[in-house]
Amino acid sequence: MTNRKFRLLAMLILCLAAAGLLASACAKPQIQEKIVEKPVAQIPPPDVAPNGCADCHKKEGDKDYTLAAEAKKANPNHVPVPATATVNDCIKCHGGAGKSGAKPFNTFLHKAHLTSQTFGPKLKGYCNSCHVMNADTGYMTIKGVTAK
Ligand code: HEC
Ligand code: HEC
Ligand code: HEC
Incomplete structure (x- = not known):
């Protein structure tokens, strides 16, 4: 690969990476991940x-x-x-x-x-x-x- 082609390729990869970062930054906050699924029974049990x-x-x-x-x-x-x-x-x-x-x-x-x-x-x-x-x-x- 010539030097010039290599640089173009490197630029392209950088741009894609930047776009990816931007997209993930704009995505909804990931707070959901931390919520415990089914922590307890769903039907209210007796006290x-x-x-x-x-x-x-x-x-x-x-x-x-x-x-x-x-x-x-x-x-x-x-x-x-x-x-x-x-x-x-x-x-x-x-x-x-x-x-x-x-x-x-x-x-x-x-x-x-x-x-x-x-x-x-x-x-x-x-x-x-x-x-x-x-x-x-x-x-x-x-x-x-x-x-x-
Ligand atoms: C005068 C203030 C005070 C009172 C009253 C108090 N605590 Fe604490 N407690 C602290 C401080 C300061 C710490 C250390 C910092 C921290 O971990 O929250 C602590 C830490 C704790 C921790 C460790 C938290 C962790 O995740 O490391 C538990 C559990 C705890 N207290 C339970 C209780 C319980 C149960 C009571 C009631 C019986 C109580 N405390 C009353 C001030 C108090
Ligand atoms: C072991 C006892 C205990 C259990 C079980 C418990 N809680 Fe709590 N909850 C507390 C205490 C203690 C607080 C803190 C009150 C304060 O800060 O004055 C609290 C606070 C809350 C708050 C107020 C949060 C805020 O920021 O003001 C909500 C909402 C809540 N609990 C919902 C729930 C729900 C829903 C469940 C069952 C899935 C649950 N709790 C189970 C003890 C409990
Ligand atoms: C139905 C029984 C039950 C009730 C009601 C209950 N607890 Fe507990 N509590 C437990 C058990 C069981 C554990 C031990 C959890 C484990 O380590 O598996 C525990 C653990 C704890 C601990 C240690 C947590 C730690 O970080 O080390 C504290 C502090 C505590 N309870 C405070 C409270 C307070 C304050 C209330 C009332 C608001 C309450 N509990 C109500 C059963 C109960």
Whole structure:
């Protein structure tokens, strides 16, 4: 191949690559890819945790599943929280966009539960394990959360 032909070919490849990049940049955001397919059963199951978090996050025999213990398990350097802490306490730091340097629950709590082999498949947990709808206002809230 002559030098000139080679350069033309190289230019063509570059143009195609640039066009490809442009097309992918203009395409719809790829956020869909990250959504977990079929995280839980699609037919709303009965509410297995009428009292919310505490129905599952408690001591069971020699196992400590309290919320305080979960915090400590996930982060051994977690700020001290009382053993009796409820989600109302957690949300003071982990609620909304996150306060006091804490990640918002929104960024990890759903994932931890809705991809868990225990929460859904075994305990039959669902949105309604944690959330409740106020039938008058239509607002969805977290069971037991009054603080923001
Ligand atoms: C139906 C039972 C159930 C309910 C209700 C429930 N959880 Fe859990 N939770 C689990 C199970 C099971 C796991 C362990 C998931 C795994 O690792 O498979 C877990 C894990 C966690 C963890 C550890 C997550 C991590 O990243 O390490 C936290 C924190 C937690 N739950 C907080 C909560 C809060 C707050 C609520 C209420 C808003 C709640 N849970 C309601 C069953 C439940
Ligand atoms: C005084 C503020 C504060 C309170 C109250 C609090 N946390 Fe945290 N939590 C933090 C900070 C700061 C971190 C470290 C940064 C991070 O990972 O969010 C943390 C980390 C965590 C993590 C690890 C997150 C991860 O993905 O690495 C979990 C799980 C957790 N907290 C659960 C809880 C639970 C459950 C409660 C209620 C019992 C609670 N926290 C109460 C401030 C708080
Ligand atoms: C383990 C408990 C738990 C389960 C299960 C759960 N949620 Fe949540 N959800 C929460 C918590 C805690 C928050 C954060 C509340 C806050 O930041 O004040 C939240 C927040 C939300 C929000 C508000 C998001 C925002 O940015 O304001 C929506 C919407 C939501 N959940 C929908 C769902 C749906 C749909 C399901 C079932 C597929 C579900 N949740 C299952 C605990 C749970």
